[in-house]
Amino acid sequence: MHLQESGEMYLETIYVLSQKNQNVRAIDVGEHMGFSKPSVSRAVGLLKSGGYVTADEDGHLHLTEDGREIAVKIYERHRLLTGWLVRLGVDEATASADACKMEHHISDISFEAIKRHAQTYQTAEE
Numbered sequence: 001m002h003l004q005e006s007g008e009m010y011l012e013t014i015y016v017l018s019q020k021n022q023n024v025r026a027i028d029v030g031e032h033m034g035f036s037k038p039s040v041s042r043a044v045g046l047l048k049s050g051g052y053v054t055a056d057e058d059g060h061l062h063l064t065e066d067g068r069e070i071a072v073k074i075y076e077r078h079r080l081l082t083g084w085l086v087r088l089g090v091d092e093a094t095a096s097a098d099a100c101k102m103e104h105h106i107s108d109i110s111f112e113a114i115k116r117h118a119q120t121y122q123t124a125e126e
Helices: 004-018 027-033 037-049 065-087 094-101 110-124
Strands: 053-055 060-063
Touching: 004 027, 004 037, 004 065, 027 037, 027 094, 037 053, 060 065, 065 094, 065 110
Parallel strands: none
Antiparallel strands: 053 060
16 A cells, blocks of 8 residues: 555654553544544555554554654654754754655655755764
C-alpha cells in the first residue's frame, strides 16, 4: 500500500505523540492535528489495514515496524528542513509549515544532499 501525504502525517503524529506518552489514542491524534473524530477513525482504519498501525484492547495506537520506519523518516525530514530554513533566516512558524509541505515530496536523493550540507554547516559552526 502506497501512503499518501495524509497517511505519512498521521504516522508522524503518532510517532511524535508516542515520544511524549506511550499511550496514544485516536482522540489524541485528532486533537494534535485538529481533525474530527470520524476523519481520524477512517485514517487509522486505513493505516491498520495497510499494516502501519495496530491498536490494543484499550484503543492505544502502536506503529508497526513499517509504520515506525516511515514516521521516523518523515519526522527526521521535518526537523532537519525546519532547522535548515530557520538557519537561512526564515521564522520558526513559517519554516515549520514549509518543512511540513516539503518533507512529503522531496526525493531521498535531494534530502540526503541537504542533510550532508546541513551537517557540514553545523560542524563548521561548532
